[in-house]
């Protein structure tokens with residue numbers, strides 16, 4: 001495999017204008033934009049390999065989890081969630097490949113709700129959604145219809161409607177329509193009922209920000225794969241001058257003339273900063289790491305949590321089945337027509353709801369339409385994802401290992417399912433629980449300690465339970481007759497003492513059967529309060545020439561999935577970093593106010 005990718009050079013240089021650590025979602029957007037200045041040289045250092053076109057087949061995505069293309073992390077032992085999983089730890093997949101997590105994700109593209117961004121920029125002078133957020137989304141996106149064929153992508157996020165979905169999801173969509181929900185994707189305002197997700201695909205194949213970067217064949221961008229950054233090197237005044245990395249077992253150094261940018265992801269960037277002496281003083285001291293700057297790196301860790309796998313059973317087989325995927329016809333359809341089951345992204349429908357809507361509905365005796373019209377523009381609290389394939393669809397061969405489900409739970413719950421199963425998963429969009437990312441020790445090879453601390457704040461469970469009860473009623477009313485859709489009423493092991501369907505039962509269930517929804521953010525929070533790590537220019541506080549641009553800078557969660565906001569922020573960051581010449585004086589650490 002070719003390890004160095006470069007269209008305008010044949011060997012690695014000792015120094016580059018910009019060095020980006022991590023060729024993932026954000027890193028590739030940034031490289032593409034910085035390279036617009038033709039005289040600037042850019043090096044991406046990526047720990048994973050390059051991948052190949054087989055990995056771009058959308059249905060292959062889940063197979064990449066727990067493979068060499070995944071960092072294969074797990075959370076620390078959780079006490080209020082992940083209880084039914086091996087050692088009470090949730091698996092924590094993250095892409096270790098050029099393209100990053102975008103190479104293994106579900107490709108769902110959601111901008112979030114405009115109000116999501118108000119708290120991010122509350123201390124930013126003259127902030128407006130249109131100028132500071134929307135403009136960057138617009139710049140990042142190219143949208144096309146799924147029946148068109150595209151030859152070149154013009155923007156990092158190439159977006160189209162999904163090309164393949166189950167019959168069950170079409171019936172569900174029709175039922176929602178009858179109830180008065182909007183069922184087309186949102187345009188300007190976000191929250192719009194239930195609809196088919198938009199995905200980042202080019203002619204039915206996965207299309208990541210790294211595919212876009214490679215397609216441009218930029219002569220001033222070099223990408224070194226299988227190179228893992230281990231330490232940032234500083235001058236005395238905390239000016240980042242170079243990065244030390246491990247390349248095929250050797251220690252190498254690359255020097256950054258103008259800026260060193262960490263885009264190693266929410267876990268990777270926090271880990272690298274701490275290994276380099278930037279992080280919470282007490283933690284670093286305990287591990288024997290010299291403290292260069294005491295910053296709250298690794299705090300404010302937030303994730304979207306989900307639950308509800310295989311909770312919906314269908315009598316008739318109208319979901320997507322493994323047979324559809326394995327059928328030779330699907331392969332032919334994919335390679336000849338860019339259509340069919342192989343283009344499926346694993347999520348047929350997404351939908352959004354909020355507490356005001358639920359409350360209204362209870363007040364006016366389930367008048368959906370009235371409440372919907374009144375509250376559909378408000379920021380949602382919960383998202384629902386409809387997964388056409390249950391964990392049991394491959395009879396326990398692969399999917400169960402992605403979650404680390406124990407033998408006891410498998411045998412006494414999942415193995416008992418003898419109908420088609422689907423998932424209707426609720427995602428808690430704005431959790432109040434906060435976790436941490438820490439180092440296990442000072443060895444760069446060691447896995448970090450990822451503690452999402454799910455459901456540690458009572459608000460999170462309260463909201464989740466309210467919606468589970470709501471969705472149950474909704475499904476009873478809408479689909480029972482049509483689809484033979486019904487809840488899996490086998491008591492979940494460990495929850496038998498509670499009556500099925502009561503709040504106590506669901507609370508127990510959620511704590512047992514929890515999972516990440518793969519949206520880690522926040523460990524290098526952007527802002528100027530003393531819980532932040534980077535300022536509004538993405539510069540690490542108190543340092544010089546050092547930036548962080550990836551999911552870690554997002555201060556709070558958005559009402560949707562994280563890839564789009566991360567791409568938007570990388571676009572935004574490129575405007576600042578492009579202008580940065582590398583000779584500004586170090587900025588003093590200024591904080592506007594102490595957060596509560």
Ligand SMILES: Cc1cc2nc3c(=O)[nH]c(=O)nc-3n(C[C@H](O)[C@H](O)[C@H](O)COP(=O)(O)OP(=O)(O)OC[C@H]3O[C@@H](n4cnc5c(N)ncnc54)[C@H](O)[C@@H]3O)c2cc1C
Nearest residue numbers: 022024025026047100101105106107108229268551561563
């Ligand atoms: C299974 C899964 C499904 C998901 N589904 C969706 C979805 O449908 N829609 C959505 O919006 N979001 C989804 N997400 C989340 C989304 O993919 C991520 O939020 C986003 O890709 C993160 O972007 P990033 O740039 O912060 O990090 P990444 O894209 O993860 O990039 C980080 C890169 O840095 C590299 N790296 C890390 N450490 C080092 C080091 N020391 N040296 C060199 N390189 C390093 C990594 O290998 C990686 O390539 C999903 C995520 C997963 C894992």
